[in-house]
Amino acid sequence: MVQDIIKVLVVDDSAFMRKLVQDFLSEHEKIAVVGTARNGQDAIAKIRLLKPDVITMDVEMPIMSGLEALKHIMKENPLPIIMLSSTTKQGAENALLAMDYGAVDFIAKPSGTISLDLHLVKDELIEKVLHASKALLKKPRAAELFIKNEVQTSKKSLKKVDSRIDRHYPAVVLIGTSTGGPRALQTVLSRLPGNLNAPVIIVQHMPPGFTKSLAQRLDQLSPLKVKEAEDGDRLVNGCAYVAPGDYHLNINQQGTNLSLSLSKEPPLSGHRPSVDFLFQSAAKLKEIKKIAVIMTGMGADGSKGLVQLNHKEHIETIAEAQETCVVYGMPKAAQATGLVTYVEPLEGIANRIVKIAEG
Template identity: 60%
Template structure:
């Protein structure tokens, strides 16, 4: 078994040792070296040719952001950033993802996290996932991949997942062009850039609201919403409990909270809660999709984009069982990690498989 070669970059000797101890416990990992700052990291990457790099954002000499830009330009490799949960740390993390980081880990308590063990499993999983990341796509913050629709039949070799998917074609499940619409998007690893591709192409007068679940810890989703809002015509915000949902607005589930929808008179409102994580996620795409599936007066557009795991596929089954739904999955060609879209396609309930640049166009076609 060929092991994943990992380089650890952190200005703290304690943190370097801690991360090394955690990752070394996994049989698939081989720690090939450590670096003290960004400058040292670039030199070590050139010498050691790692498969994955873990890198702190806040470092002397050359910080993680500057180093990341150099790495992706000179010696591209999947990088998992380690970030503090401060406002500045969250904003820098969103920038790091734009610059090409495969993923990030939020340190539980500042620069030197004595309690890093709290995110040990997450760190291991994200390094494993990064080793399979689509490096070609990580290098394209503004990709020029040809915008195409890919026939779902082209994915016929994807093994179907076993679900009770007897979807009756009752009048309620047939697409109604005149019915009110609700757009629901789920994504994980690589999601911030995928969301930027999609949301920045939506008009401010969009005749539907957009609900988004992006797997992120508390504190980071607000920075993501603010960044997308600054780049988009449509209004983007972090969702708040109890607020009435309006057309022409994108609501991003806050880290640490499930996003659900409830009827309030003739309107819809956001319901946030901290019920148990689903498949390790809170917010969970499945939870959002299941909640939306209970709405009877809306046609829904469900989008599943890049991400590790299968979150969203069970929720898609519920959506398709209980109403008119058009489902769009991101293609393997543009996904950073083709886990969540692949699982959705395997339900055999996806209507279109699209490169990320074409997803907004497809959404607008149905709205």
């Protein structure tokens, strides 16, 4: 049986970077680079001619930037697009904006616009192209909805959560996600009430420098208070904590207090932060209901931790339904354990969390 070849268009204003990306991808037997483009305008013309299956695209380019090209492509001819972004604060914000515009995923360039050490993310790049070819593309209304939500959020009153430490935790919400996660998190957290009677701890597979921007964006969109987790944070109901890139999250219980600590223990299944690590940490909590949520993402992170969680009491599990996942990897692996309590489409996850937390 002949394997389907994934046709890729590589877009970057640097000839050196185009050559590097092309060489890396061409090494894989299932990938064929059918062309390159030097800017967004050139990419749009090449798409019509070459009909690629997946596009890798630099964010910052002259004439037409990657973001502008992305908006045009997702409106006219939606395709799976992986953005290549710098690790600067602006680069992180642009990468997250690209997710809103419809990009499937992004790669952080190790050392700026011209990354001589791009080989450090070679395997990640290949893996993401392979998964992107099978990704479920969202309708190109995401950016419009984001802008609408942001305007609505700016008119809201300040967060209802006060500064006191709430030492009563009926439940903790544990969310794990990867590819497609930023938009999925926006959908879920924007629907959770600010007076949720539980703290929310989030692991999103993301490199250092990007999780803080993600937390700030989610904070704008959600009635919850959202922040990047810091070592020693005391958990507060109605607050959400995003694991910082390259750190695992531990939940510690001392009497009636719950707090977070950051860990540099080795990656689990190639991930740090890891959903498995978070779930295993939460399994130690006593007399507290655990609500584990696994959403869109490639791989199986979370499924091993789910097994450990289910050896304890007070656990309910939610997996995102296949029809709304960008990549149906992590929820599929979770369901394969036979330990998932509820399967919900993305738009129904927040409501299910609230029902369990209040039950």
